[in-house]
Amino acid sequence: MNTYDTVMKLALERGFYFPSCEIYSDAHAGFWEYGPTGTSIKNKFLELWRRELLRRDDMIEIDGSQIMSKNVFVASGHLDNFTDPIIKCKDCGATFRADRYITEKIGKDIPELLPGSEIDKIIKKYNLKCPNCKGTFADSDRFSMMFKVEIGPSKEEAFLRPETCQTIFVDFPRIFKTMRGRLPLAVAQVGKSFRNEIAPRQSLLRLREFYQAEIEVFCNPHRLNDL
Ligand SMILES: [Zn+2]
Structure with a gap:
Protein backbone atom coordinates (compact mmCIF):
# COMPACT_ATOMS: atom_id res chain seq x y z
CA MET A 1 0.00 0.00 0.00
CA ASN A 2 1.48 3.42 -0.94
CA THR A 3 1.43 6.47 1.35
CA TYR A 4 -1.65 7.93 -0.32
CA ASP A 5 -3.67 4.73 0.22
CA THR A 6 -2.48 4.47 3.84
CA VAL A 7 -3.55 8.06 4.60
CA MET A 8 -6.88 7.52 2.83
CA LYS A 9 -7.58 4.33 4.79
CA LEU A 10 -6.75 5.99 8.11
CA ALA A 11 -8.87 9.07 7.26
CA LEU A 12 -11.90 6.91 6.42
CA GLU A 13 -11.54 4.55 9.38
CA ARG A 14 -11.14 7.34 11.93
CA GLY A 15 -13.63 9.72 10.32
CA PHE A 16 -11.19 12.55 9.49
CA TYR A 17 -12.90 12.94 6.14
CA PHE A 18 -15.09 10.79 3.88
CA PRO A 19 -17.06 11.05 0.60
CA SER A 20 -20.21 13.18 0.60
CA CYS A 21 -23.61 11.45 0.10
CA GLU A 22 -21.81 8.10 0.32
CA ILE A 23 -24.94 6.10 1.21
CA TYR A 24 -26.53 6.91 -2.19
CA SER A 25 -25.52 5.46 -5.54
CA ASP A 26 -25.77 8.80 -7.39
CA ALA A 27 -23.14 10.51 -5.19
CA HIS A 28 -20.76 12.63 -7.25
CA ALA A 29 -16.98 12.56 -7.11
CA GLY A 30 -15.11 15.58 -5.79
CA PHE A 31 -17.27 16.30 -2.73
CA TRP A 32 -16.05 15.37 0.75
CA GLU A 33 -17.16 15.79 4.35
CA LEU A 46 -7.94 28.67 10.93
CA GLU A 47 -7.13 29.82 14.47
CA LEU A 48 -3.45 29.72 13.56
CA TRP A 49 -4.08 31.54 10.25
CA ARG A 50 -6.01 34.31 12.02
CA ARG A 51 -3.51 34.67 14.85
CA GLU A 52 -0.26 34.54 12.87
CA LEU A 53 -1.29 36.34 9.68
CA LEU A 54 -4.45 38.37 10.06
CA ARG A 55 -4.04 39.82 13.55
CA ARG A 56 -0.29 40.20 13.41
CA ASP A 57 -0.47 42.32 10.24
CA ASP A 58 -3.75 44.16 10.98
CA MET A 59 -5.67 42.59 8.13
CA ILE A 60 -9.44 42.79 7.96
CA GLU A 61 -11.65 39.75 7.36
CA ILE A 62 -14.94 39.41 5.50
CA ASP A 63 -17.37 36.53 4.86
CA SER A 69 -24.25 37.51 -10.25
CA LYS A 70 -23.28 36.81 -13.84
CA ASN A 71 -21.76 40.24 -14.47
CA VAL A 72 -19.12 39.64 -11.79
CA PHE A 73 -17.70 36.82 -13.92
CA VAL A 74 -18.19 38.63 -17.22
CA ALA A 75 -16.05 41.45 -15.77
CA SER A 76 -13.42 39.10 -14.31
CA GLY A 77 -13.16 37.13 -17.55
CA HIS A 78 -14.02 33.82 -15.85
CA LEU A 79 -17.00 33.11 -18.12
CA ASP A 80 -14.75 33.28 -21.19
CA ASN A 81 -11.50 31.96 -19.81
CA PHE A 82 -12.02 29.72 -16.79
CA THR A 83 -11.99 26.58 -18.89
CA ASP A 84 -10.10 23.31 -19.25
CA PRO A 85 -9.22 21.67 -22.56
CA ILE A 86 -11.17 18.44 -23.13
CA ILE A 87 -11.17 15.63 -25.68
CA LYS A 88 -14.15 13.38 -26.31
CA CYS A 89 -14.14 9.90 -27.82
CA LYS A 90 -16.19 9.73 -31.04
CA ASP A 91 -17.26 6.15 -30.31
CA LYS A 105 0.60 9.26 -22.46
CA ILE A 106 3.66 11.02 -23.83
CA GLY A 107 5.35 12.02 -20.55
CA LYS A 108 5.68 15.73 -21.43
CA ASP A 109 4.00 18.69 -19.72
CA ILE A 110 1.35 20.42 -21.82
CA PRO A 111 0.38 24.01 -20.98
CA GLU A 112 -3.28 24.34 -19.90
CA LEU A 113 -3.78 27.23 -22.31
CA LEU A 114 -2.35 25.47 -25.37
CA PRO A 115 -4.65 26.31 -28.33
CA GLY A 116 -7.05 23.56 -29.42
CA SER A 117 -5.41 23.27 -32.83
CA GLU A 118 -2.06 22.42 -31.16
CA ILE A 119 -3.74 19.81 -28.92
CA ASP A 120 -5.32 18.20 -31.99
CA LYS A 121 -1.92 18.11 -33.71
CA ILE A 122 -0.32 16.30 -30.75
CA ILE A 123 -3.19 13.77 -30.61
CA LYS A 124 -2.65 13.00 -34.32
CA LYS A 125 1.14 12.98 -34.12
CA TYR A 126 1.22 10.41 -31.29
CA ASN A 127 -1.88 8.62 -32.59
CA LEU A 128 -3.57 8.80 -29.15
CA LYS A 129 -6.77 6.76 -28.79
CA CYS A 130 -9.58 6.47 -26.24
CA PRO A 131 -8.32 4.31 -23.33
CA ASN A 132 -11.79 2.78 -22.89
CA CYS A 133 -12.59 1.59 -26.42
CA LYS A 134 -9.56 2.51 -28.59
CA GLY A 135 -11.84 4.88 -30.53
CA THR A 136 -10.59 8.12 -32.09
CA PHE A 137 -11.04 11.54 -30.47
CA ALA A 138 -13.10 14.37 -31.95
CA ASP A 139 -11.44 17.82 -32.18
CA SER A 140 -10.63 19.17 -28.72
CA ASP A 141 -12.96 21.62 -27.02
CA ARG A 142 -12.96 23.78 -23.87
CA PHE A 143 -15.12 23.03 -20.84
CA SER A 144 -16.21 25.79 -18.43
CA MET A 145 -15.42 25.00 -14.81
CA MET A 146 -18.02 27.50 -13.57
CA PHE A 147 -21.03 26.06 -11.68
CA LYS A 148 -24.17 27.74 -12.98
CA VAL A 149 -27.25 28.15 -10.75
CA GLU A 150 -30.71 29.57 -11.46
CA ILE A 151 -32.17 32.24 -9.20
CA GLY A 152 -35.91 32.40 -8.47
CA PRO A 153 -38.83 31.38 -10.70
CA SER A 154 -37.50 33.49 -13.58
CA LYS A 155 -34.32 31.40 -13.43
CA GLU A 156 -31.87 34.25 -13.69
CA GLU A 157 -28.35 33.05 -14.35
CA ALA A 158 -25.84 33.24 -11.50
CA PHE A 159 -22.71 31.32 -10.56
CA LEU A 160 -21.01 29.75 -7.57
CA ARG A 161 -17.73 31.60 -7.06
CA PRO A 162 -14.69 29.68 -8.33
CA GLU A 163 -12.41 31.47 -5.89
CA THR A 164 -13.06 33.41 -2.68
CA CYS A 165 -11.12 36.46 -3.88
CA GLN A 166 -14.05 37.41 -6.14
CA THR A 167 -16.07 38.73 -3.19
CA ILE A 168 -13.06 40.62 -1.85
CA PHE A 169 -12.60 42.45 -5.17
CA VAL A 170 -16.30 43.23 -5.62
CA ASP A 171 -16.65 44.44 -2.00
CA PHE A 172 -13.46 46.50 -2.01
CA PRO A 173 -14.97 49.99 -2.52
CA ARG A 174 -17.39 49.55 0.40
CA ILE A 175 -14.79 47.93 2.68
CA PHE A 176 -12.29 50.69 1.92
CA LYS A 177 -14.85 53.40 2.69
CA THR A 178 -16.50 51.93 5.80
CA MET A 179 -13.21 50.84 7.41
CA ARG A 180 -11.66 54.25 6.60
CA GLY A 181 -9.06 52.25 4.71
CA ARG A 182 -5.58 53.38 3.84
CA LEU A 183 -3.32 51.64 1.37
CA PRO A 184 -1.76 49.16 1.66
CA LEU A 185 -4.85 47.32 2.88
CA ALA A 186 -5.07 43.54 3.31
CA VAL A 187 -8.46 41.82 3.17
CA PHE A 194 -16.57 25.71 -6.41
CA ARG A 195 -15.03 24.37 -9.61
CA ASN A 196 -16.67 21.92 -11.95
CA GLU A 197 -13.57 19.75 -12.35
CA ILE A 198 -13.68 17.21 -15.15
CA ALA A 199 -11.79 14.57 -13.21
CA PRO A 200 -11.70 15.28 -9.46
CA ARG A 201 -9.30 12.94 -7.70
CA GLN A 202 -6.73 12.48 -4.97
CA SER A 203 -9.42 13.00 -2.31
CA LEU A 204 -8.91 16.47 -0.79
CA LEU A 205 -6.35 17.65 -3.34
CA ARG A 206 -8.67 18.17 -6.34
CA LEU A 207 -12.24 18.92 -5.29
CA ARG A 208 -15.36 20.40 -6.84
CA GLU A 209 -16.31 22.14 -3.58
CA PHE A 210 -13.51 23.25 -1.30
CA TYR A 211 -12.34 25.77 1.30
CA GLN A 212 -9.97 28.57 0.50
CA ALA A 213 -8.27 30.83 3.02
CA GLU A 214 -7.24 33.81 0.96
CA ILE A 215 -5.66 37.23 1.47
CA GLU A 216 -5.64 40.07 -1.07
CA VAL A 217 -3.28 42.97 -0.43
CA PHE A 218 -4.22 46.26 -2.14
CA CYS A 219 -1.54 48.86 -2.63
CA ASN A 220 -0.86 52.02 -4.59
CA PRO A 221 1.22 50.94 -7.60
CA HIS A 222 2.99 54.34 -7.59
CA ARG A 223 4.12 53.95 -4.00
CA LEU A 224 5.45 50.38 -3.91
CA ASN A 225 8.72 51.60 -2.34
CA ASP A 226 6.82 52.53 0.82
CA LEU A 227 5.84 48.91 1.50
ZN1 LIG B 1 -14.07 5.50 -26.36
Whole structure:
Protein backbone atom coordinates (compact mmCIF):
# COMPACT_ATOMS: atom_id res chain seq x y z
CA MET A 1 0.00 0.00 0.00
CA ASN A 2 1.48 3.42 -0.94
CA THR A 3 1.43 6.47 1.35
CA TYR A 4 -1.65 7.93 -0.32
CA ASP A 5 -3.67 4.73 0.22
CA THR A 6 -2.48 4.47 3.84
CA VAL A 7 -3.55 8.06 4.60
CA MET A 8 -6.88 7.52 2.83
CA LYS A 9 -7.58 4.33 4.79
CA LEU A 10 -6.75 5.99 8.11
CA ALA A 11 -8.87 9.07 7.26
CA LEU A 12 -11.90 6.91 6.42
CA GLU A 13 -11.54 4.55 9.38
CA ARG A 14 -11.14 7.34 11.93
CA GLY A 15 -13.63 9.72 10.32
CA PHE A 16 -11.19 12.55 9.49
CA TYR A 17 -12.90 12.94 6.14
CA PHE A 18 -15.09 10.79 3.88
CA PRO A 19 -17.06 11.05 0.60
CA SER A 20 -20.21 13.18 0.60
CA CYS A 21 -23.61 11.45 0.10
CA GLU A 22 -21.81 8.10 0.32
CA ILE A 23 -24.94 6.10 1.21
CA TYR A 24 -26.53 6.91 -2.19
CA SER A 25 -25.52 5.46 -5.54
CA ASP A 26 -25.77 8.80 -7.39
CA ALA A 27 -23.14 10.51 -5.19
CA HIS A 28 -20.76 12.63 -7.25
CA ALA A 29 -16.98 12.56 -7.11
CA GLY A 30 -15.11 15.58 -5.79
CA PHE A 31 -17.27 16.30 -2.73
CA TRP A 32 -16.05 15.37 0.75
CA GLU A 33 -17.16 15.79 4.35
CA TYR A 34 -14.91 16.61 7.28
CA GLY A 35 -15.77 14.35 10.20
CA PRO A 36 -15.42 15.44 13.85
CA THR A 37 -11.61 15.13 13.94
CA GLY A 38 -11.21 16.68 10.48
CA THR A 39 -13.36 19.64 11.50
CA SER A 40 -11.31 20.09 14.63
CA ILE A 41 -8.07 20.15 12.60
CA LYS A 42 -9.60 22.64 10.15
CA ASN A 43 -10.66 24.93 13.02
CA LYS A 44 -7.20 24.75 14.57
CA PHE A 45 -5.63 25.67 11.23
CA LEU A 46 -7.94 28.67 10.93
CA GLU A 47 -7.13 29.82 14.47
CA LEU A 48 -3.45 29.72 13.56
CA TRP A 49 -4.08 31.54 10.25
CA ARG A 50 -6.01 34.31 12.02
CA ARG A 51 -3.51 34.67 14.85
CA GLU A 52 -0.26 34.54 12.87
CA LEU A 53 -1.29 36.34 9.68
CA LEU A 54 -4.45 38.37 10.06
CA ARG A 55 -4.04 39.82 13.55
CA ARG A 56 -0.29 40.20 13.41
CA ASP A 57 -0.47 42.32 10.24
CA ASP A 58 -3.75 44.16 10.98
CA MET A 59 -5.67 42.59 8.13
CA ILE A 60 -9.44 42.79 7.96
CA GLU A 61 -11.65 39.75 7.36
CA ILE A 62 -14.94 39.41 5.50
CA ASP A 63 -17.37 36.53 4.86
CA GLY A 64 -19.01 36.87 1.45
CA SER A 65 -21.76 35.19 -0.53
CA GLN A 66 -20.92 32.03 -2.47
CA ILE A 67 -23.45 32.69 -5.24
CA MET A 68 -22.61 35.76 -7.30
CA SER A 69 -24.25 37.51 -10.25
CA LYS A 70 -23.28 36.81 -13.84
CA ASN A 71 -21.76 40.24 -14.47
CA VAL A 72 -19.12 39.64 -11.79
CA PHE A 73 -17.70 36.82 -13.92
CA VAL A 74 -18.19 38.63 -17.22
CA ALA A 75 -16.05 41.45 -15.77
CA SER A 76 -13.42 39.10 -14.31
CA GLY A 77 -13.16 37.13 -17.55
CA HIS A 78 -14.02 33.82 -15.85
CA LEU A 79 -17.00 33.11 -18.12
CA ASP A 80 -14.75 33.28 -21.19
CA ASN A 81 -11.50 31.96 -19.81
CA PHE A 82 -12.02 29.72 -16.79
CA THR A 83 -11.99 26.58 -18.89
CA ASP A 84 -10.10 23.31 -19.25
CA PRO A 85 -9.22 21.67 -22.56
CA ILE A 86 -11.17 18.44 -23.13
CA ILE A 87 -11.17 15.63 -25.68
CA LYS A 88 -14.15 13.38 -26.31
CA CYS A 89 -14.14 9.90 -27.82
CA LYS A 90 -16.19 9.73 -31.04
CA ASP A 91 -17.26 6.15 -30.31
CA CYS A 92 -18.04 5.78 -26.60
CA GLY A 93 -18.38 9.46 -25.66
CA ALA A 94 -15.88 9.25 -22.78
CA THR A 95 -14.39 12.69 -22.04
CA PHE A 96 -10.91 13.43 -20.72
CA ARG A 97 -8.98 16.48 -19.70
CA ALA A 98 -6.74 16.92 -22.72
CA ASP A 99 -3.57 18.33 -21.15
CA ARG A 100 -3.44 15.68 -18.39
CA TYR A 101 -4.25 12.81 -20.74
CA ILE A 102 -1.54 13.83 -23.19
CA THR A 103 1.00 14.29 -20.37
CA GLU A 104 0.17 10.83 -19.02
CA LYS A 105 0.60 9.26 -22.46
CA ILE A 106 3.66 11.02 -23.83
CA GLY A 107 5.35 12.02 -20.55
CA LYS A 108 5.68 15.73 -21.43
CA ASP A 109 4.00 18.69 -19.72
CA ILE A 110 1.35 20.42 -21.82
CA PRO A 111 0.38 24.01 -20.98
CA GLU A 112 -3.28 24.34 -19.90
CA LEU A 113 -3.78 27.23 -22.31
CA LEU A 114 -2.35 25.47 -25.37
CA PRO A 115 -4.65 26.31 -28.33
CA GLY A 116 -7.05 23.56 -29.42
CA SER A 117 -5.41 23.27 -32.83
CA GLU A 118 -2.06 22.42 -31.16
CA ILE A 119 -3.74 19.81 -28.92
CA ASP A 120 -5.32 18.20 -31.99
CA LYS A 121 -1.92 18.11 -33.71
CA ILE A 122 -0.32 16.30 -30.75
CA ILE A 123 -3.19 13.77 -30.61
CA LYS A 124 -2.65 13.00 -34.32
CA LYS A 125 1.14 12.98 -34.12
CA TYR A 126 1.22 10.41 -31.29
CA ASN A 127 -1.88 8.62 -32.59
CA LEU A 128 -3.57 8.80 -29.15
CA LYS A 129 -6.77 6.76 -28.79
CA CYS A 130 -9.58 6.47 -26.24
CA PRO A 131 -8.32 4.31 -23.33
CA ASN A 132 -11.79 2.78 -22.89
CA CYS A 133 -12.59 1.59 -26.42
CA LYS A 134 -9.56 2.51 -28.59
CA GLY A 135 -11.84 4.88 -30.53
CA THR A 136 -10.59 8.12 -32.09
CA PHE A 137 -11.04 11.54 -30.47
CA ALA A 138 -13.10 14.37 -31.95
CA ASP A 139 -11.44 17.82 -32.18
CA SER A 140 -10.63 19.17 -28.72
CA ASP A 141 -12.96 21.62 -27.02
CA ARG A 142 -12.96 23.78 -23.87
CA PHE A 143 -15.12 23.03 -20.84
CA SER A 144 -16.21 25.79 -18.43
CA MET A 145 -15.42 25.00 -14.81
CA MET A 146 -18.02 27.50 -13.57
CA PHE A 147 -21.03 26.06 -11.68
CA LYS A 148 -24.17 27.74 -12.98
CA VAL A 149 -27.25 28.15 -10.75
CA GLU A 150 -30.71 29.57 -11.46
CA ILE A 151 -32.17 32.24 -9.20
CA GLY A 152 -35.91 32.40 -8.47
CA PRO A 153 -38.83 31.38 -10.70
CA SER A 154 -37.50 33.49 -13.58
CA LYS A 155 -34.32 31.40 -13.43
CA GLU A 156 -31.87 34.25 -13.69
CA GLU A 157 -28.35 33.05 -14.35
CA ALA A 158 -25.84 33.24 -11.50
CA PHE A 159 -22.71 31.32 -10.56
CA LEU A 160 -21.01 29.75 -7.57
CA ARG A 161 -17.73 31.60 -7.06
CA PRO A 162 -14.69 29.68 -8.33
CA GLU A 163 -12.41 31.47 -5.89
CA THR A 164 -13.06 33.41 -2.68
CA CYS A 165 -11.12 36.46 -3.88
CA GLN A 166 -14.05 37.41 -6.14
CA THR A 167 -16.07 38.73 -3.19
CA ILE A 168 -13.06 40.62 -1.85
CA PHE A 169 -12.60 42.45 -5.17
CA VAL A 170 -16.30 43.23 -5.62
CA ASP A 171 -16.65 44.44 -2.00
CA PHE A 172 -13.46 46.50 -2.01
CA PRO A 173 -14.97 49.99 -2.52
CA ARG A 174 -17.39 49.55 0.40
CA ILE A 175 -14.79 47.93 2.68
CA PHE A 176 -12.29 50.69 1.92
CA LYS A 177 -14.85 53.40 2.69
CA THR A 178 -16.50 51.93 5.80
CA MET A 179 -13.21 50.84 7.41
CA ARG A 180 -11.66 54.25 6.60
CA GLY A 181 -9.06 52.25 4.71
CA ARG A 182 -5.58 53.38 3.84
CA LEU A 183 -3.32 51.64 1.37
CA PRO A 184 -1.76 49.16 1.66
CA LEU A 185 -4.85 47.32 2.88
CA ALA A 186 -5.07 43.54 3.31
CA VAL A 187 -8.46 41.82 3.17
CA ALA A 188 -8.81 38.16 4.13
CA GLN A 189 -11.56 35.62 3.73
CA VAL A 190 -12.07 31.95 4.40
CA GLY A 191 -14.95 30.20 2.70
CA LYS A 192 -16.13 27.75 0.08
CA SER A 193 -15.26 27.90 -3.61
CA PHE A 194 -16.57 25.71 -6.41
CA ARG A 195 -15.03 24.37 -9.61
CA ASN A 196 -16.67 21.92 -11.95
CA GLU A 197 -13.57 19.75 -12.35
CA ILE A 198 -13.68 17.21 -15.15
CA ALA A 199 -11.79 14.57 -13.21
CA PRO A 200 -11.70 15.28 -9.46
CA ARG A 201 -9.30 12.94 -7.70
CA GLN A 202 -6.73 12.48 -4.97
CA SER A 203 -9.42 13.00 -2.31
CA LEU A 204 -8.91 16.47 -0.79
CA LEU A 205 -6.35 17.65 -3.34
CA ARG A 206 -8.67 18.17 -6.34
CA LEU A 207 -12.24 18.92 -5.29
CA ARG A 208 -15.36 20.40 -6.84
CA GLU A 209 -16.31 22.14 -3.58
CA PHE A 210 -13.51 23.25 -1.30
CA TYR A 211 -12.34 25.77 1.30
CA GLN A 212 -9.97 28.57 0.50
CA ALA A 213 -8.27 30.83 3.02
CA GLU A 214 -7.24 33.81 0.96
CA ILE A 215 -5.66 37.23 1.47
CA GLU A 216 -5.64 40.07 -1.07
CA VAL A 217 -3.28 42.97 -0.43
CA PHE A 218 -4.22 46.26 -2.14
CA CYS A 219 -1.54 48.86 -2.63
CA ASN A 220 -0.86 52.02 -4.59
CA PRO A 221 1.22 50.94 -7.60
CA HIS A 222 2.99 54.34 -7.59
CA ARG A 223 4.12 53.95 -4.00
CA LEU A 224 5.45 50.38 -3.91
CA ASN A 225 8.72 51.60 -2.34
CA ASP A 226 6.82 52.53 0.82
CA LEU A 227 5.84 48.91 1.50
ZN1 LIG B 1 -14.07 5.50 -26.36
